[in-house]
Amino acid sequence: MKPLLETRKLTRNFGGLRAVDQIDFSLMPGEIHALIGPNGAGKSTFVNLVCGRIAPSSGAIFFDGKDITTLPAHKRVRLGIAYTFQITSVYAQLSVFDNVALAVQRTLADGRGEGHIGTGVMEVLERVGLTNHASVAAGQLAYGHQRLLEVAMGLALKPRLIILDEPTQGLSDGEIDNFNTLMAEIAASATVLLIEHNMDVVMQLAHRITVLEAGKMLAQGSPEEIRANEAVQRAYLGTGI
Numbered sequence: 001m002k003p004l005l006e007t008r009k010l011t012r013n014f015g016g017l018r019a020v021d022q023i024d025f026s027l028m029p030g031e032i033h034a035l036i037g038p039n040g041a042g043k044s045t046f047v048n049l050v051c052g053r054i055a056p057s058s059g060a061i062f063f064d065g066k067d068i069t070t071l072p073a074h075k076r077v078r079l080g081i082a083y084t085f086q087i088t089s090v091y092a093q094l095s096v097f098d099n100v101a102l103a104v105q106r107t108l109a110d111g112r113g114e115g116h117i118g119t120g121v122m123e124v125l126e127r128v129g130l131t132n133h134a135s136v137a138a139g140q141l142a143y144g145h146q147r148l149l150e151v152a153m154g155l156a157l158k159p160r161l162i163i164l165d166e167p168t169q170g171l172s173d174g175e176i177d178n179f180n181t182l183m184a185e186i187a188a189s190a191t192v193l194l195i196e197h198n199m200d201v202v203m204q205l206a207h208r209i210t211v212l213e214a215g216k217m218l219a220q221g222s223p224e225e226i227r228a229n230e231a232v233q234r235a236y237l238g239t240g241i
């Protein structure tokens, strides 16, 4: 099996700071892969490079075997890379339905989607459990529901790779349980790259984990391997990984 996403010596400097340092990374189709590491490790910078929000200083990115290193972000979306932003990206005045409709419309406009916008929207809202909130203005949703709306907007793009940046931040325990169920279901049709600080979520969901520290790859492996890794334990000293 070939990787869906691959980076080779991917590097990004901010002035004198090397935020992402020669990362060789690969993501296999169908996998839920968690990206973890202490604050400032380079996780957001790494996914920003992958989705094209920022350009690398050096190195290369391949998606499904194609070199996308210089491809603009909107063309990466068209290839099937969806990214839900850490900072909430919903349109507060628009209804939940209309927010998702914008994403569905995008797939229809570029020929990847099929059928009717309304059907597509309701399918996605059903998947994330927001059907009953379809007509509510997004800004009126509880915070946890706004996060789910972002996931819905990502899913509406029919991604092959969905990148989620701290999706469980601000969710209650019950909402996290629902989120875990949703993730397992999403993984049946898409590959998932997940930045997550909640170790319970990471250990429960991830097939593989990559640990970044100071821009470098500290470790990679299964949840069991990562938990047993001494370098990871040192980096997370006191956090009870």
Ligand SMILES: Nc1ncnc2c1ncn2[C@@H]1O[C@H](COP(=O)(O)OP(=O)(O)OP(=O)(O)O)[C@@H](O)[C@H]1O
Pocket: 014, 017, 019, 037, 038, 039, 040, 041, 042, 043, 044, 045, 046
């Ligand atoms: N636009 C920028 N300009 C300058 N420095 C930046 C920029 N973006 C990130 N950095 C720096 O790069 C390093 C990596 O930051 P990044 O946000 O990628 O880490 P992170 O692992 O996502 O952290 P967190 O868990 O806190 O979100 C940090 O030292 C950060 O201050």
